[in-house]
Amino acid sequence: MRIHGLLRKHGIGTVAALAMTVGASGVCAQELTVTGVQLASVVLSDVRQASVEKQVLFGNDVVETTHVVVQLSGNPPLMRDRQGLFQSWDLDPTHLADNGFVQSEGRLNFKVFNQDLSPHNFPMRVTVYYRANGELKFGFFDVMRAN
Amino acid sequence: MTAKTITCILAGLVALLGGTMSAKAQNLSGLDVYRVISQAVQEAAVRNRPATIAVTDRVGNVLAVYQMPGAPPTVTVNSGRNVRTGIDGLAGVVPSTMAAISKAVTGAYLSSSGNAFSTRTASQIVQRNFNPGEILAPGGPLFGVQFSQLPCSDLSRRYFNGASPVPPDQFRGPKRSPLGLSADPGGLPLYINGVVVGGVGVAADGVYGLDADVSDIDTDLDEIIAVAGSSGYAPPQDILASRITVEGKTLRFSDVDARALAATPGLAPAVNPAGFIGVTGYSDVPILAGQTYGSSASGVRPVNAVSDGPGYANVAAVAGFVPFLLTSGADAPFFPVIPGTANAGQNLTAAEVPVILGHALRVAASARAQIRRPLQSFVQVTVSIVDAEGQVLGQARTPDAPIFGIDVSLQKARTAAFMSKQNAAANLENPGVFPSIRVVANAINGLIPNHAYTVPNYVTNMRAFVGPGSLSDGIAYTDRAIGNLARPYFPDGVSTNGNGPLSRPVASWSPFSTGLQFDLAVGNIINHVLFVRNLNLDVTGDGRGDFDPDGNGVVNDTGLGCTPVVSNSSGLNPLANGLQIFAGSTPIYKNGVLVGAIGVSGDGIDQDDMVAFLGLHNASVGLGTGVSHAPAAIRSDQLAPAGVRLRYVSCPFSPFINSNEQRACEGK
Numbered sequence: 001m002r003i004h005g006l007l008r009k010h011g012i013g014t015v016a017a018l019a020m021t022v023g024a025s026g027v028c029a030q031e032l033t034v035t036g037v038q039l040a041s042v043v044l045s046d047v048r049q050a051s052v053e054k055q056v057l058f059g060n061d062v063v064e065t066t067h068v069v070v071q072l073s074g075n076p077p078l079m080r081d082r083q084g085l086f087q088s089w090d091l092d093p094t095h096l097a098d099n100g101f102v103q104s105e106g107r108l109n110f111k112v113f114n115q116d117l118s119p120h121n122f123p124m125r126v127t128v129y130y131r132a133n134g135e136l137k138f139g140f141f142d143v144m145r146a147n
Numbered sequence: 148m149t150a151k152t153i154t155c156i157l158a159g160l161v162a163l164l165g166g167t168m169s170a171k172a173q174n175l176s177g178l179d180v181y182r183v184i185s186q187a188v189q190e191a192a193v194r195n196r197p198a199t200i201a202v203t204d205r206v207g208n209v210l211a212v213y214q215m216p217g218a219p220p221t222v223t224v225n226s227g228r229n230v231r232t233g234i235d236g237l238a239g240v241v242p243s244t245m246a247a248i249s250k251a252v253t254g255a256y257l258s259s260s261g262n263a264f265s266t267r268t269a270s271q272i273v274q275r276n277f278n279p280g281e282i283l284a285p286g287g288p289l290f291g292v293q294f295s296q297l298p299c300s301d302l303s304r305r306y307f308n309g310a311s312p313v314p315p316d317q318f319r320g321p322k323r324s325p326l327g328l329s330a331d332p333g334g335l336p337l338y339i340n341g342v343v344v345g346g347v348g349v350a351a352d353g354v355y356g357l358d359a360d361v362s363d364i365d366t367d368l369d370e371i372i373a374v375a376g377s378s379g380y381a382p383p384q385d386i387l388a389s390r391i392t393v394e395g396k397t398l399r400f401s402d403v404d405a406r407a408l409a410a411t412p413g414l415a416p417a418v419n420p421a422g423f424i425g426v427t428g429y430s431d432v433p434i435l436a437g438q439t440y441g442s443s444a445s446g447v448r449p450v451n452a453v454s455d456g457p458g459y460a461n462v463a464a465v466a467g468f469v470p471f472l473l474t475s476g477a478d479a480p481f482f483p484v485i486p487g488t489a490n491a492g493q494n495l496t497a498a499e500v501p502v503i504l505g506h507a508l509r510v511a512a513s514a515r516a517q518i519r520r521p522l523q524s525f526v527q528v529t530v531s532i533v534d535a536e537g538q539v540l541g542q543a544r545t546p547d548a549p550i551f552g553i554d555v556s557l558q559k560a561r562t563a564a565f566m567s568k569q570n571a572a573a574n575l576e577n578p579g580v581f582p583s584i585r586v587v588a589n590a591i592n593g594l595i596p597n598h599a600y601t602v603p604n605y606v607t608n609m610r611a612f613v614g615p616g617s618l619s620d621g622i623a624y625t626d627r628a629i630g631n632l633a634r635p636y637f638p639d640g641v642s643t644n645g646n647g648p649l650s651r652p653v654a655s656w657s658p659f660s661t662g663l664q665f666d667l668a669v670g671n672i673i674n675h676v677l678f679v680r681n682l683n684l685d686v687t688g689d690g691r692g693d694f695d696p697d698g699n700g701v702v703n704d705t706g707l708g709c710t711p712v713v714s715n716s717s718g719l720n721p722l723a724n725g726l727q728i729f730a731g732s733t734p735i736y737k738n739g740v741l742v743g744a745i746g747v748s749g750d751g752i753d754q755d756d757m758v759a760f761l762g763l764h765n766a767s768v769g770l771g772t773g774v775s776h777a778p779a780a781i782r783s784d785q786l787a788p789a790g791v792r793l794r795y796v797s798c799p800f801s802p803f804i805n806s807n808e809q810r811a812c813e814g815k
Contacts, residue, residue: 035577036713041703048312069718073301073707074473074481076538077719091488091536091717118312119476121304125707127718138718142706146699147310 029055029107032130032137039128039141044117047145052112054128056139061132063103067096068112071125080112093136096129112143173342175202175437179380180210182415183337183347187376188422189415190408191215191351198351198372201247204437205255205343206320206445206550207296209306209430212244213422219353222246226657227359233660233669241676243350244426245325250334250348250369252324256296256551258336258343259527261519262391263382264549266334266348267370267399269293270357273330273658275635278396280360285640288393288752290630291728294664295555296324298428299671299709300724302554304446304475306429315476318438319446321553325429325679326672328551330357330658333369335401337380345437347376357658358402365402374403378412386520393517393751427679428704441546443478447471447553450543458484458501462543465505468512470543473553484541487534488717490568493740495774500532500541502770503735503745507762511545514758514802517751523804528749528758531557535564535741536714537721544749552748558727559626559755560746565712565721566629567734567741567777572610572618574712574721575663576603605663608648612637613788622786623777626746627730627756628793633662638791648788649728664726667710674705731755733763733796738773757798757812764815776815 030039044050068080069089079089081097089095101110110128117124122145129138175183180202191198197215204210223238230236250266257264271279272287279287296303303323304316333349349369358365384390388398405412425431438445449469452460459480463469473481487495495503511526519527529544529552539557565571609617613632633649635656636642646652650662659665674694677684681702683692694702708723730753732746745763747755760776767775779785784795798812 035715036718038711041706043699043701043703071301071707071719073304074475074539076483076485088485090486091534091538091719093717119315121314121316121475122307123305123704123707125301125720129718136718140713140718144703144706145307145310145314146701147307 029057030139031057031059032128032139034135034137037139039139041142041144043144043146045146047117047122050117051114052126052143054110054112054126054141055107056110056128057106058103058108058130058132059106061130061137063108063130063132065098065131066101066108066110067129068099068110069096069127070112073121084111084114093129172439172441173339173344174439175204175210175337175339175344177434177436180434180436183376183380184211184213185415185418186378186412187347187349187372188213188215188418189410189412190372190375193410194368196351196368198349199243199247200372200376201244201251201348202345203248203251203255204345205440206438206447207252207255207322207324208318208320208435208438209248209322209426210345210435210437212247212424212426212430213418214244214424215422218351219243222350222353222355224659225354225356226659227356228657230655230657230660232651232655233657233665234672235657235659241326241355242680244424245676245679246329246331246350246355247348248426248429249324249326249329250331250350251346252296252322252348253329254334254336254346254348255343256321256328257549258382259519259547259549260342261386261516261524261527261547262388262549263336263338263343263386263400264388264398265332265336265400266329267332267358267401268388269328270330270332271361271399272393274357274359275653275656276640277394278361279358280362283640283642286634289729290634291661291664292551292555293328293330293658294661294668294725295328295551295558295727296321297327297668297671297709297725298323298325298675299668299705300554301708302557302724308425308427308431316446318444319475320438321446321550325675329355331355331369332358332365332367332402333373335373335377336382337377338382339380341383347373349373349376361399366407367402370401371403371407374401374405375408375410375412378405390520391518427681441471443474446474446481448474449546454478455480456484458497458541459543461501462505462508462541465502466508466512470508471546472543482539482542487540487743488536488538490535490742491740493737493742495532495534495540495735495737495742499770499772499774503532503763503766503774504530504541504543506766506769507745507747507758508543508545510761510765511758513804514754515804517754517799519750525804526750526754526758528747528755529553529556530758530762531560531746532743533557533560533564534743535568536717536719537561537564537723538719540743548749554724555727555748556731556746558724558746559732559748560744561722561724562626562629562727563624563732563734563744563746564741566618566624567622567744569619569621570715572606573715575606575618577713577715602663602666605649612648613786621741621781622783623734623741623781624783625730625734625795626727626732627796628783630728630730631793633664633728637789661728664728667712667722668725670711671705671709678702678704730797731759733759734777735763736775736777739778751799753797753799754802756796757802760796760798760812760815
C-alpha cells in the first residue's frame with residue numbers, strides 16, 4: 001500500500017509533548033463500544049514535538065486486532081499502519097490495518113503520533129478501534145493545539 | 148483526455164472567459180479597517196451608546212475587533228417569540244464580540260459582486276414565514292441557514308491566537324462564524340470598486356435577535372452604527388438586496404441610510420488604541436489587512452489545471468470555464484478529488500466525481516440567477532459531492548459565488564446522503580454516543596432550563612408521522628424534502644397545523660431553536676461559547692469546573708466536526724459540519740444503490756435545486772456508468788404524510804439565459 005504523504009512519520013520521537021488524556025469525566029481510560037464512545041480530547045502544548053497516545057480499557061474482551069484512523073479537516077481519513085505510517089482508507093472496516101498494539105493489565109495503549117504536526121491544521125479527529133469476538137469496538141477523540 | 152490537452156483547453160477558456168468569470172482583485176488594507184472602525188466608533192460615541200465593532204475580510208478572517216468603554220459585554224439572544232429553548236432567551240452568556248463577528252461574517256459571506264445582502268436580509272429569509280409576519284406564507288427560502296458556518300465545522304479553518312509556529316491555514320478562509328450566520332440587523336458587507344471585500348458587524352444594543360416585522364421601518368442602533376462604519380465602502384446601489392426580488396417579494400438591505408447618521412463619517416477622529424481587543428479563537432490585537440479573494444493566501448482561488456491534478460482539470464474541462472476551489476497548506480486543493488466509499492459494492496469513482504461537478508457548474512453558468520444583478524446574470528454557486536458516509540469527494544465553485552455556499556453546499560450534500568441511508572435512524576438513536584456528551588448536555592440544561600435534549604425523539608416523530616420504517620427504509624431524501632419535514636407547520640406555512648416531525652412545535656420553536664438541526668449542534672455551540680469566554684462551568688456540582696480537564700486554566704474548544712453522530716458502519720462523523728434544512732441537494736445512486744449526494748448553494752433555492760438535479764442528470768447521461776438519480780419509486784415525493792405529498796426538487800420555470808426550454812427538470 002502506498003504511503004500517504006500528509007502524515008509521513010518523521011522519526012522525531014524524542015521529547016514527548018504534554019498530551020493530556022484525562023477526560024471531562026475525570027476518567028483516565030474508558031471502554032470502547034460497538035456503537036462508539038466519545039473519549040477525552042488531547043491538547044498539545046507543542047505541536048512540533050507531538051506524542052499522542054490513548055489508553056482504553058478492554059474488560060474481558062480478547063482483543064484480536066487494533067486500528068487507528070486520523071481525520072484532518074479537508075482530507076480523507078487516514079489509517080495508521082504497524083510502522084506508524086499513514087495510508088488512505090476506503091472506510092471499509094475490514095480493510096483497516098492492524099497496528100498490533102500490546103495489552104497490559106486490562107489496558108490497551110494506542111499510539112497515534114510521535115512527530116512534528118506543525119504542518120497540519122487543527123483540530124484533528126482520531127478514531128481508535130479494536131476487534132474482539134468478531135465485533136468492532138471504537139471510540140473517538142479530538143487532538144487540539146494549545147497555540 | 149490527456150493532462151496536456153486539458154491544460155491547453157483551459158488556457159483558452161481563461162483567455163475567453165477571464166473577463167466575465169473572474170472577480171476583480173481587491174482587499175481591505177489596514178488603513179481601510181481602521182477607517183471603518185473609527186467611523187463606527189464616532190457614530191456610537193455621538194449617540195452615547197458604546198459599541199463592540201468587528202471587521203472581517205471576504206473569507207472571514209477577523210481583521211479587527213474594537214470594544215468601547217461601557218459597551219455591553221454580553222448580548223441577550225432574543226427572537227421576540229418569548230420561547231426559552233435553544234439559545235433563545237440566553238442572557239448574560241454570549242459575549243458581544245461573538246455577536247459582532249458573526250454579523251460581520253454574515254454581511255461578507257452572503258454578498259458578492261452581484262448581490263449585497265446584510266443581516267437584515269438574512270432576517271427576512273430565515274423565519275417561519277416569508278415575509279416574516281405574513282400569515283399562511285411558507286417559511287423563508289433560506290430557513291435554517293443561520294446554523295451554517297458553525298464553529299465546529301470541519302470545513303472552516305480556525306485562527307489560533309499567537310500561535311507558534313503559525314498554522315498553515317491561519318489566514319485562509321473560509322473561517323467559521325462564532326454563532327453561525329446572524330439575522331440581527333447591524334451586519335453589512337464592505338465593498339471596494341464594486342467588489343465585496345469584507346463585512347462590518349456591530350453589537351451595541353445588547354440584543355442579538357432579528358426583525359420579526361418587515362412591514363415597518365426600524366431605527367436600529369446596531370444598524371445605524373454599521374452604516375456609519377461602512378461609509379465609503381458601501382455596495383453599488385444596483386446590487387443592493389432592495390433591488391432583488393424572491394418569489395415576487397423585494398428583499399431588504401438596511402432600514403437606515405446615511406441620512407440617519409448623527410455624525411459625518413469622513414470626519415471621524417482617531418480612536419483610542421486601547422479599544423482594540425483580541426478574541427479567543429478569532430483575532431489578536433494588531434489590525435490585519437484583508438486577504439485578496441481569489442489568491443491562494445485567501446484559501447479560495449482558480450483551479451490550476453497542472454498543479455491541482457487531473458480531477459480538477461477535468462472539472463474545468465467539463466464545466467467550460469475555470470472554476471474556483473479551496474486550497475490549503477502548500478497551495479494544494481483542500482478537498483482533493485477522491486473516490487467514494489463503497490456501499491453495497493457500489494461507489495463513485497475518482498473519474499466520475501469531476502464529471503458530476505463539471506456538469507453542475509455548466510448548468511449554473513447557463514442558468515439565469517435569482518439573486519444577482521444585473522438581470523440575465525448567470526447562477527453563481529458552490530457545488531459539493533460526498534459519498535454515502537458524508538466524506539467529501541470534491542468541491543468546486545463559480546468564481547463570484549457567495550462564500551456562505553461553501554459550507555452550506557456541503558451541509559446539504561451530507562444531509563441528503565445521511566437521511567437517505569438506511570442507517571440514519573440507527574445513527575440518530577445511537578445509545579453509545581449521545582450519553583457521552585452528557586457534560587455538555589448538562590451545561591445546556593443549566594443554561595437553558597427548558598431545552599430538552601432529545602435527538603432520538605425526532606426518529607420517533609418520523610416513524611409516527613411518515614411511517615414505521617422511516618430513516619431506515621432507503622427512501623431517497625433531498626434537502627427540499629427534509630426541509631418540508633423540518634418546518635414548524637406542516638405543510639409549510641399553514642399555521643393552523645402542527646409541526647413537521649423534524650421541527651420543534653411552534654410554541655417552542657424559534658430561529659434560535661429549530662429542531663433536529665439545532666439539537667444536533669447545540670453541544671458544539673455552547674462548548675464554543677464557553678471556550679471563547681474561557682468559562683469553566685461546574686455543571687456536575689462537584690465543586691470544580693468541567694471544561695478544563697487539563698487543569699491548565701484554558702477551556703477546550705469544540706472539536707473537529709459538528710454533531711455527536713458517528714456512522715455505525717465506519718465510526719466517522721457523517722454530518723461533520725451540521726445538518727441543513729433548505730433545498731439544494733439530491734442523493735446520488737449507482738446501479739440503484741446510494742453512493743453519495745450532491746449539494747449546491749449560492750443562488751435561489753430553486754436554482755440550487757436545479758443545478759444539483761440537472762447537473763447529476765446530465766453527468767449520468769454522459770458517463771453511462773450506472774450513476775443516476777434515485778429510482779422514481781423510492782424518491783421522497785412518493786410519500787404523502789398527513790395527506791400532503793413531500794417534494795423532491797423544484798426547478799425554476801424557463802430557467803436558461805440562452806434557451807426557451809421551460810420545464811428543465813420534468814421527467815428526469
